[in-house]
Amino acid sequence: MFESKWVLSESCSKAGHHEQPVNAVRQHYVRFLSTRFFVCALLLLLAGLVPLSARAEVTCNNQSGAGQILAAGSISVPANTAIGTTVSTLAPVTYTMQCRFLNSGQMDTSATNTANFSTTAALASGADVYQTGISGLGVRYIFNSSACNATNVIMTNGNAAVTCAFSGALGGAYMPVQISVTAQLVVTDPIQGGISSLTTAPTVAISFKSSDSSSNWPQPNLYTGIATGTLTQATCSVTQANVAVSLPNVGTGALFSSGSTAGSQAFSLSFNCSSGAKVLITLTDNVNPANQSNTLQLTADSTARGLGVQILNHGLPISFGPDSATVGNTNQWLIGASPNGPLQVPLTARYINTGTVAAGTVKALATFTMSYQ
Template sequence: MLTLMAPTTRAVAGTITFPVNGMPNLVFPASISVSRDAPVGTVLSSQAYNPGLAANGVTCNVQQDVTVNGTPTPGDPFTFQTNVPGIGVRFYITSGWNGGWVQVPVSQSISSPSGGTEHDTRADLVVTGPVSTGSITTLPSMTVKFSGSCITTVTATQSLTPGTAITSNTCSVTTPTLAFPLPKGLSNQLKTAGSTTGDTTVPLGLNCAAGIKVAVTITDATSPQNVTTTLSLAPGSSASGVGLQILNGSTPVGFGPDSAVAGNKNQWSAGTSAGGAMQIPLTARYVRTSGTLVPGSVVGKATFTMSYQ
């Protein structure tokens, strides 16, 4: 006996309405001032919204897939580029039905809800590198998708309003070259290793907007890999057994790589600008090193790199 039966149709009983109250754009401030070399990851503005989420008759596990429509920052798949160099966006969403924040993009399998549901979205405007001045006109967006065997697939997109004006705060260096005319050093003043003489102070001049945190790295131009506090003697020097130090106040500075990145090795803080002219007094002096002290000429060359944080 052959029995023929009509195919059954799977009933989809559950519904997810996301969002309940619509999904208005998140809006960053109209203008933001940020120092050019602010550390990568610095959050400039964080905007969140609770659009609401209704889950009715959901009796199965639900797949939540959250994607970002945009271009990731090189080396960071969770931060997305804007059109302004040094400025990016990170998105976050509620984990599960009512957990804490989870960074996007993300995929989660969520069990059927046993209680209430709350779904928040968030976008952070962050520093991704040296910041330029400009208006943000190109922004990423975030798309949320719910799917499962007992629900009809639903999606919603969280967008951002363009137009935020970014101002990159910097300083101008008013003394691009410093010369330290050290006096003659006498051998009886440099008898033991570490002894010093000839302190000569010259100010490094800047002109800054108020509130900029100024940091400095000094690099040994003769031996750029040098990270000690003794400057190498440059070609033209005939003395030996002696070196040079540069001091910030009374502290000999260590030399570091030529970079404005915040946290660069041996980078040091010169303070926060009050606005307008700013001077950083630097002192150079002789320092006795190891080996035989041989009189002669002493020449040293270094570069300085400013970081505005």
């Protein structure tokens, strides 16, 4: 300390204070030290006033919607369907994630959490359609959430991200947000004719990444990889969609008793097919779709009474069934193996007495539904 005092004194003498007593030098030195301590204390105080970095600690998990099975139902694909055609859009499923702020969070009570959806399934078409268990059939996944301002987010190249903002009290309740997921089934290559069972679809994984963390953490899968449904690929296309059959005029005397028939007229249903499947068909009464008898009801604008119309296959009346392509549908019947080319189905229409006959006009309508196996 004695040497330091003389240094200060020497410094002061350079400033022109040559005759300052020793005591004065010590007093000046003490004041200098006091001033320096005050400045250092002030700087430390100011440093303590710099705000700490705000950090919210948020935890999130699945509330519902994980573990989905892709339920496709019955899908009918017309013959020669163009590649890229969406043949079915499934009903959306709702996935809900929830987040809350931990008591260990500091100051800030707002954060974001991103739900990352991913699949390792092979791309079947473009960058957003993934292969299912049926060759030629792919699936596209689309995500929407009004709460997260996400509109039609498509899983592309195996990934989709939906980011949601959360705010709330530290230690508060979980805050759920909903994300709807829509699966579209898309033709990616020619599909073999007949019926195929859908048993597998791409697994879709979920991981979370919050704004307070640099790493992802996994959640249970959104889609498990299991699928259900049937795909029917038509092997025949209709050559003539609407077939008008004109029955001949007959007198009421030709239909004199219940169940008597008259006025037969031959016609055909025409198709163009590719080989590879058995072809089945169901005829449906368009006036009364629940009708499972062998007689079509007349339309309301028919003026004749006590009559119906029958359709015959190889001389036998056809019974009508529901408008369905399901194999085994009520009153469905087998046409035979599909040819590689034109297919004609010869039929006959005729009048039948169903009650007390009154003369007038007769009109009946029927539809047909093809099925394949």
